Amino acid sequence: MNRPEGGSWIVGVDVGGTFTDFSAVNDRTGETHVFKRPSTPDDPSHAILDGLREMAVACGIGLGEVSRLAHGTTVATNALLQGRGGRVALVTTEGFRDLLEIGRQVRPHMYDFRRAFPAPPVPAERRFELAERMDAAGGPVRAPTEADIEAAVEAVRASGAEACAVCFLFAYLNGAHERALAGALRAALPELHVSLSSEVQPEFREFERFSTTTVNAALQSVMDHYLGRLEEGLSAVAPRASLGINQSSGGLMSVARARTFPVRTALSGPAAGVVGAVHAARSAGFGDLVTLDMGGTSADMALIRGGEADIAYERAVAGFPIRLPQIDIATIGAGGGSIAWFDRDGLMKVGPGSAGADPGPACYGHGNTEPTVTDANLLLGRLSPRGLLDGGMRLDEGRARAAFAPAAAALGRSVG
Template sequence: MRYVIGVDVGGTFTDVVGVDEEGREFLAKAASTPHDQSEGVIQGLRNLASMLGLTLGELLETTTRIVHGTTVATNALLERRGARTAMLTTEGHRDVVAMREGLKPARYDLRLPAPEPLIPRRLRLGVRERLRPDGAVETPLDAASLDAAITTLRAEGVEAVSICFLHSWAAPAHEHAAAEAVRAALPGVFVTCSADVLPQIKEYERFSTAAVNAYVGPVVSRYLMRLEARLQEAGCAAPVFVILSHGGVAPIAEAARLAAGTALSGPAGGVVAAVALARRGMGANLVTFDMGGTSTDIALVTDGAAAIGRGREVGGERIALDSLDIITLGAGGGSIAHLGAGGTLQVGPQSAGARPGPACYGRGGTLPTVTDANLLLGYLDPGSFLGGAQRLDVAAAERAMALLAGALGLDAAQAALGVHRLVNARMADGVRVATVRRGVDPRGATLLAFGGAAGLHASAVARDLGMARVAVPLFAAGLSAWGMLQTELRHEIARSVVGAGAMPGDDALPALFDGLAEEARAQLAQWYGGEIGLSLAADMRYGEQVFEITVPLDGVVPTRAALREAFHARHRALFTYDLPEEEVVLVTARAAARGVLPALPRLPAGAPRPATPEAERRCLLEGGWTMLPVWRFEALAAGQRVAGPAIVESPTTTVLLQPGDAAVMEPGGWLAVSLG
C-alpha cells in the first residue's frame, strides 16, 4: 500500500493526514513543538505509522509525496525572532520602509508611535547607483560605495541582506551585481534581491516584501533543511513540498528562497480544502471557519473559487505576494479567559499554546481557556479526547475557572458559559469583517467548520450571523492537512509595464504575455516533469485611479480591445459599475504555471449502517443543564438524520447541535446542519 501525506503544524497540535491508494483517510496528531517544529512533525508521522501498524521507516518508504504547511515564517514575524538583517538600497532612499507610504495603522491617532521597522536604520545602507524608470542607467553601480557597505555588513555580523534598488524591477543588473559581491565577501549570509522576489513597481511594497523575505529566510531555510534531513534519515525518498500563501505548493528549495511566501502556509491548506469540498457538492458559496488551538482563520469561497489578495500584512509588515484572502483572529481552543480593563470578561488573544496548553491537558497550565470552559460545560468527554490517547483533567479545569469565576461573582459553570458565549461573539464579528464589510451577505452561504474546536461553536456563530447552514466534515480536525493534498505546484511571474501609452500596442501585448508564460513554464519544469497548466492575469486601472485590480485573462486573446473589455467586466463585477469612456491602464502582466499533481483516490460509499446514540451526557445550554444524546460521528450512515440538541463526537472532533438544529450525514463525508 502506498500513501500521500499532508502535514499541518498548528499552535497546539500538528496534524498528519495519510491517504492510501484505496482512498482511505487516516488522521494522527502530535503536540506541536514551537522550539523546533520538525520534532512535532516526526512524532506525528510516527503516530500515523503506529495507527497503520507500520514503523516510521516502513511508512516513509511507501510514501509517494509529502506536503507540509508551516508557521515558522509567521511566528518569526509575530515574535520578532527573525535573522539579523540589513538592507542595501539606492543612496538617499533607505527610509522607504520606515515611511510606509506615509500611513500608520491608526491614521487619526496623533499619539500613536510610528511602527518599528523590521530593519533598523543603521543597517539600511545607501549605495551609489541609480536607474531610470525604464531601466536605463543614470548612475552606474559604484564599486567603492558597495565595498564600504559590505565592510559595514561584515562588522555588524548580519545574517541576511536585502538588496532593494530603485526601478530594479525594470532592470535587475545592479541588484544582481551587488548580490554577487555580497555573497563573495560574506559566504553563508542569506541574500535576496527585490527584483527576484517582487519584480514590479511600487517601491514600498517591493522593499518591504524583500525585507521580510531576508528577515525570515534564514529561519525558514534552516527549518526546512533540518526537516528534510530528518525525513531522509528516517527513510523518506519521496518529494517534499511546502504549501505557500497562494495555495499552491513548491519544493523545499523554492520555499526557502521565497520564504516570505510561506507566511500564510498553514491556513492556506484549509481554504484549498474548502474549494475541493465545494467541487464535491458542499455548495458553491462557503465561509471557512477554521478554529484551532491558538487562532481562528476565516475566508470566503465564492462560486467555487477562493479570493486571492495582495498586500497582506503579517506582524505589521507588508507582504505584496499573492496570498489567499484569510482573516485571522486570536481566538481558539487555547485562548485564555481573563478580566480586562474595568473588570470585564475577555477571551484571548493570549493563548496557552502547546506547552503548557489548557489547564485540563494536565501539563502545568493554570489559566482558564476556551477548551477548559467547553469541558466544564459537558461538551467534551474527558475520557475520549483524541480517541482516548489523552485524558482531560476536569479538576484542573475547575481550579483554573474558579479563579475567574470568583472575580466575576459566579460559579465555575456560569463563568464557563460566559467564556463560551464571548468567544462565539468574537468569532461572529470576525466573519462579519470577512463578509459584510466586503459587501458579501453571509446568509446565503454555508459555514464550513473545521479545526479541532470549530464544531462546538459553529452553530452559535452561524445563528449570530443569520446563516441557515453549517457543514462539519468528519475529517474536520485535519482538514487543512487534507487540503494540502488537493492542491498543485505553482510558480508565478509578474512584470510591470510602464510606457508612453496607457497600454502596449497589439503587436507588443502577445509577446509580453507569451514571454511571461514561457518563463513561468521553464521555471516550473525544473521541479516537475508532468502536465503543466497556465493562467494569465493583468493588474489594470482607469487612468485617474491610484490602485489596480487583478483581471483574470484565461481564454482571453491579449489585445488592447480584449483587455479593456475584460477590465470593464471585472470592474462591474467588483463595484457594480464601469466607465467605458475612460482610459484603461495596464500596470502589471502576470503568468502562473501550474503543475497538476495526482488526484486523491475517492473511497467508494459503503453500505448504510444506521447508528443510534451510544450514551448521554449532562451539558449546560442556554436553557440550563440537560441530558444530551451522544452520537458517534464515524458511525453515521449517509442520509442519517440527527436532531438537536445533541452531541456528535469522533476521536478528534466534537459537534454541538443546538435546540432546533437538524443534521444529516451527507455521502461526501460531512454533517450538513440546518439551523432552526
C-alpha cells in the same frame, strides 16, 4: 513538483500552535487516515517526525511507502510575530536609505496619541546606500563602480548582518545592478543570506517591494535552519518522500524555493486549509461558502465564490506590509487554548492570548492555571470524558474547575 515513481501514500501535515494534524491518502486504493498530536513549539519538526512514526503505527502505514509530504507551516509567521527574524542589512539606491522608515501617508491609529511610531524593519545603522541608478524605463543611468560595490560589501560585513536585502529603484524592470552587488556579497560573505527585490517582488511601488524583500531576508535564516532539520529527519523517517511546502497563494513549492523565498510561506497553513475546503465543497456540489478553520490558537475564515477563493495582494503580517499573491483569509485570535481574562472595565474577555501547546489548557495538567475555552468545554460536557486524541490525551476536570474558580468568584457564580 513531479511525483517520484514508487510509493503510494501522500501525507499532508499542518503544524498549528496547539496541535499538529496529519492526513494520509493512498493514491492507488483511495484509503485515507487522519491523525493528530500535540505540537512542539520549540521546534515544530519534532512534532512532524514523531507524528509520522506514531501515525504509521496507529494506522498501519509503511513510511517507506510515503512518496510525498505536503507541509503547511506557521514558522515564518511566528518568527515575525515574536521578532525572531535574522539580523538584516539593507543596501539601496543612493538617497533612498530612509524610504522604509518614511513609508506611506497611512496612519492606522490617527487618534491614538500614546502609540509609538512603528520601528522600521531595518534600523538606520544597518541601512546603506550605493551610488547607482536605473531610469523609469529600466535603462542604466549610473552603474556602480567596483570601489562602490566593495565599500557596500564591507559595510554589510561590519554590520554583523545575517541577511541582506538589496533593493534598488526601478530594479523590477532591470535587476542588473542588484545582481552585481549580490554576486559580490555572496563571494565575500558566503554565509550571508541575500534577497533581491527584483526576484522577491518584481513590481512597481518601491515601499511595498522594499518591505516585502526585507521581510524575506529576515526569514531566510529561520526557515533555512528549520527546513534543514526537517529534511534531515525526514530522510531517515520516510526516505522516499519528497517534501513540498505550502505557499500562501495555495500551491506547493520545493524546499529550495521555500528557503530562497520564505515570505511566501507566511500564511501557508491557513491557505492549505482553504484549498482543502474548496476541494471538499466542489465534491459535494457547493460553489459558494464561508470556510472556518479553528485551531487551538486562532481561527481563520475565507469566502469562496463560484468554487474559487479570493486572492489578495497586499497584507500586513506583524505590522510589516507584504505584497504577494495570497489567499484572502481573515484571522482572529480565538481557539481552544484562548485564555479568559478580565479587562479594566471588569468585563470578562476571551483571547487573543493563548495557552498554546505548552503548557496548554489547565485540563492538560502541564502547569497552566488560567481558564481557557477547552477547559470550559470540558466542564460543560462538550468534550468526551475519555479525553482527546481518541483517549490518548487525558483531560483533568479537576484542574479545569480550579482554573475557573477565581473567575467564578469574581462574577459571583459557582463553577457548577
